[in-house]
Amino acid sequence: MRSLTYAAMLVFVVVATLPLEVVLRTRVYARLRRLALVLLCVGVPFVLWDLAATRAGHWEFDLTQTLGIVPPGGLPIEEWMFFVVVPLASVMTLEAVRAVRGWRVGDEPGQSGRSGRSGEAP
Amino acid sequence: MTHTEASLLGIAVTVVLDLWVLRTRLLTRKAFWVSYAIVLFFQTLTNEWLTSRGVFVYGEEAILGWRIGHAPVEDFLFGFSLVAQSMIWWVWWGRRGVQADPGPGPRPIVTRLATRRPR
Numbered sequence: 001m002r003s004l005t006y007a008a009m010l011v012f013v014v015v016a017t018l019p020l021e022v023v024l025r026t027r028v029y030a031r032l033r034r035l036a037l038v039l040l041c042v043g044v045p046f047v048l049w050d051l052a053a054t055r056a057g058h059w060e061f062d063l064t065q066t067l068g069i070v071p072p073g074g075l076p077i078e079e080w081m082f083f084v085v086v087p088l089a090s091v092m093t094l095e096a097v098r099a100v101r102g103w104r105v106g107d108e109p110g111q112s113g114r115s116g117r118s119g120e121a122p
Numbered sequence: 123m124t125h126t127e128a129s130l131l132g133i134a135v136t137v138v139l140d141l142w143v144l145r146t147r148l149l150t151r152k153a154f155w156v157s158y159a160i161v162l163f164f165q166t167l168t169n170e171w172l173t174s175r176g177v178f179v180y181g182e183e184a185i186l187g188w189r190i191g192h193a194p195v196e197d198f199l200f201g202f203s204l205v206a207q208s209m210i211w212w213v214w215w216g217r218r219g220v221q222a223d224p225g226p227g228p229r230p231i232v233t234r235l236a237t238r239r240p241r
Contacts, residue, residue, distance in 0.1 A: 006172065009168050012168065016164070034215050034216065034220045037211070038211045038212050041215075042204065042207050042208050053125065056123070056184070057181040057184060058181055058184040059179060059184070062176050062178075083204075087204070089161065090204075090205045090209055091208055091209060091212045093160050094209045094212065103153035104153065105153045106146055106213045107212075107217045109223065
């Protein structure tokens with residue numbers, strides 16, 4: 001059980017946010033291409049930060065509380081998945097708030113002017 | 123550089139990215155701050171789970187030593203940047219037209235059956 005400590009947290013986050021896709025129609029899983037681009041843009045700098053921070057001794061991991069899979073770089077597999085799961089949960093939450101409150105987040109059509117779609121936005 | 127300095131730098135980068143580089147200006151929106159507050163609540167729980175069990179072990183030299191529960195305050199700064207940048211890039215790619223409009227999409231089968239009109 002001890003080896004599942006970190007993995008359990010990741011599963012909790014995914015399971016806790018999953019119903020939003022169905023109940024509030026957040027449509028994040030339905031937009032996988034956009035999600036993948038987010039994971040790339042966020043994952044790369046934060047994994048690099050993580051690699052640098054562990055090398056600098058800012059933090060380390062108790063590998064006995066992980067599954068024990070350590071890809072090259074020294075971060076346990078859970079830490080890699082952290083940078084998938086947390087951005088996913090963040091975006092799900094933003095879309096859920098938008099779905100419930102109807103507040104704009106800035107990507108709505110016509111947000112940057114009617115011509116924004118076809119030409120350059122001012 | 124310490125974890126403290128790196129985390130503060132991370133926040134500065136996040137702000138610059140949102141307001142001036144990508145110009146998403148998400149940090150000026152109510153939707154962002156309400157979403158962040160919700161994520162922060164859950165982050166406090168999940169990070170407590172991990173830090174109280176010692177899954178993360180921090181270099182004492184690298185942090186101030188100020189903690190909320192077992193989690194160093196630096197973790198909350200790191201978390202803010204990660205969460206905010208995720209939302210910022212989501213909005214940015216949407217503005218660029220990548221799957222921007224959720225559209226009607228495939229409706230859940232339950233809804234489809236419930237609203238089907240007889241011929």
